[in-house]
Amino acid sequence: MADAKETTSNILDFLMLVGRLKHLRRTGWVLRKVKNCESIAGHMYRMSIMAFLLEDGACGLIRDRCIKMALIHDISECIVGDLTPFCGVSKEEKHKREMEAMNKLCSLIPKNISEEIFNLYKEYTEQVTVDAKAVKDLDKLDMLMQAYEYELEAESPLFLQDFFDNTKGIQNSTVLNWFQELLLYRDRNCEHSSTTDLTRSNTFEFFLLLGKLKHLKRTFWGSQNIPECETVADHMYRTSIMAFILDDGTSIGLNKDKCIKLALIKNIADSIKVNITECEKDPTYMEVMERVCKLAGEKFNKEIFDLYKEYQTQQSPEAKTVKDLEEFEYLLQAYEYEKGSGSTLATSLADIEHFDFENSEVSKWHKELLALQNRKLQLNSK
Numbered sequence: 377m378a379d380a381k382e383t384t385s386n387i388l389d390f391l392m393l394v395g396r397l398k399h400l401r402r403t404g405w406v407l408r409k410v411k412n413c414e415s416i417a418g419h420m421y422r423m424s425i426m427a428f429l430l431e432d433g434a435c436g437l438i439r440d441r442c443i444k445m446a447l448i449h450d451i452s453e454c455i456v457g458d459l460t461p462f463c464g465v466s467k468e469e470k471h472k473r474e475m476e477a478m479n480k481l482c483s484l485i486p487k488n489i490s491e492e493i494f495n496l497y498k499e500y501t502e503q504v505t506v507d508a509k510a511v512k513d514l515d516k517l518d519m520l521m522q523a524y525e526y527e528l529e530a531e532s533p534l535f536l537q538d539f540f541d542n543t544k545g546i547q548n549s550t551v552l553n554w555f556q557e558l559l560l561y562r563d564r565n566c567e568h569s570s571t572t573d574l575t576r577s578n579t580f581e582f583f584l585l586l587g588k589l590k591h592l593k594r595t596f597w598g599s600q601n602i603p604e605c606e607t608v609a610d611h612m613y614r615t616s617i618m619a620f621i622l623d624d625g626t627s628i629g630l631n632k633d634k635c636i637k638l639a640l641i642k643n644i645a646d647s648i649k650v651n652i653t654e655c656e657k658d659p660t661y662m663e664v665m666e667r668v669c670k671l672a673g674e675k676f677n678k679e680i681f682d683l684y685k686e687y688q689t690q691q692s693p694e695a696k697t698v699k700d701l702e703e704f705e706y707l708l709q710a711y712e713y714e715k716g717s718g719s720t721l722a723t724s725l726a727d728i729e730h731f732d733f734e735n736s737e738v739s740k741w742h743k744e745l746l747a748l749q750n751r752k753l754q755l756n757s758k
Contacts, residue, residue, distance in 0.1 A: 384740045386484040387485060387741060388708075388741060388744055388748070389484050390484035391614065391618065393481065393484075394451065394481075395454075395708070396454040397416040397417040397420070397454045397610075397614075398607075398613070400416045400453065400454070400457065400458065401415060402415070402419055402458055403457070403459070405522075410526050413526075415607070415609075415610055416450055416453050416454075416458060417610045418589075418590035418591075419522070419590075420447055420449065420450055420451075420613060421586075421610070421613040421616075422518050422587060422589075423518045424447050424613075425640055425641070426514045426518065427442040427443045427445075427510075427511065428637065428680075429550075429579065429672060429673065429675075430550055431675070434549075434550070436506045437507060437510055438507055442510055442511050444496055444620060445496045445499070445500050445508065446511050447613075447617060447620060448493050448620075449496075449500045449511060451478075451481065451493075451617075452474040452475075452478050452481065453477075455477035455481070456473045459474075478494055485621050489621050493621075510548040510551065513547060513552075514551060516555075517554055517555055519543070520539060520540060520555065520558060521584075521587065522587065522590075523540065524561070525587050527562070527565070528565065533562075540559075540562075554580070557576075557577060557580055579671065579672070579673055581671050582673075585644070585647040585668060585671065586644065588647045589608045589609040589612070589644065589646060590607055590609045591607060592609075592646060594607065594610075596706075602713055602717075605713075608646050608647075611643070611705060612640060612642065612644075614705055615639040615698070616636050618701045618704070618705060619638070619639045619697070622697070622735075622737055623737055630694060631694055634683070635694045637683055638694055638695060638698040639698050639701060641680055641684055641687075642684065642702065644665075644668055645661060645664045645668050645684075648668060662685075662688070665681060669681040669684070696734050696735070697735045700733045700738040701735075701738060703731060704731075704738050704741055704742060704745075707731065711748065714752075
């Protein structure tokens with residue numbers, strides 16, 4: 377059995393593999409030459425928020441399982457890449473490679489968590505359960521909504537029509553309603569459309585706002601001249617994965633499902649307010665979040681806003697844990713950028729040892745990252 381130090385090191389390996397998803401572009405958009413297209417992480421991020429808006433218990437659906445399934449359904453692509461039918465790889469070979477990648481990833485994290493992630497992934501690929509089918513529907517919807525957004529951006533209606541032609545069989549009634557609404561708005565943008573005077577629903581506007589987070593670069597990395605830096609959605613994606621892999625044994629009494637949701641929503645107001653840094657004491661930020669939450673609909677408005685307020689006030693163990701995860705994700709990303717460029721950032725890692733984490737598990741991750749940083753500095757000094 378691996379000792380605690382080895383386990384912590386493996387978790388950092390896992391998180392750095394997952395970090396690749398921030399910078400891997402979705403193959404379908406690359407093949408269509410869409411500039412600055414979404415990352416795989418960004419795709420899974422918006423899907424997870426869409427899952428948040430599914431009705432828990434409808435036809436046996438378990439919303440929290442759908443959120444987690446959406447978070448990990450393409451996670452194997454951090455190793456195998458985004459393989460499409462145009463990549464010259466058979467379905468059988470694709471499945472084989474992806475399962476091998478999942479085995480590799482799951483070998484790096486504690487057994488109880490790896491079993492949950494692997495089983496959710498397997499359930500998604502088998503497409504038998506209500507949850508798996510709903511998440512597959514969300515996968516299709518997010519792709520089509522992204523196609524619609526790229527068509528609007530390019531001012532070229534229907535240039536991604538093949539994505540719509542090749543997407544069939546949305547079954548979940550809620551997702552189907554969202555899809556039908558998308559088709560109406562898209563039809564209105566066509567030159568010869570007879571559809572006029574449509575007003576987008578709040579939920580549709582909410583999804584469009586989330587789409588902005590896929591392409592909104594994190595302000596600090598931009599100030600450091602990091603090329604192709606992570607987006608706000610990318611950052612929240614890996615923070616949510618960190619919440620997912622917290623060890624139940626060392627996080628007794630912590631509601632991990634709540635931690636995941638806190639991590640998913642903590643920066644969504646950036647879609648309107650655009651990357652406010654912590655040093656900017658802006659009293660309107662909470663008002664912006666209220667505006668964003670209202671778009672989520674009556675059923676979810678209060679839940680999302682209450683989670684956001686809980687995170688901002690830092691009154692619960694879950695909120696404090698997610699704050700730790702946010703700061704650690706920032707440090708890990710800085711380490712990765714420094715390692716990739718061979719240069720030193722102006723801030724963050726120079727003071728890495730001064731960060732103090734309340735969650736004991738995150739504190740262990742931090743100590744291991746500090747050890748990696750010190751080894752890197754020693755090698756660079758030789």
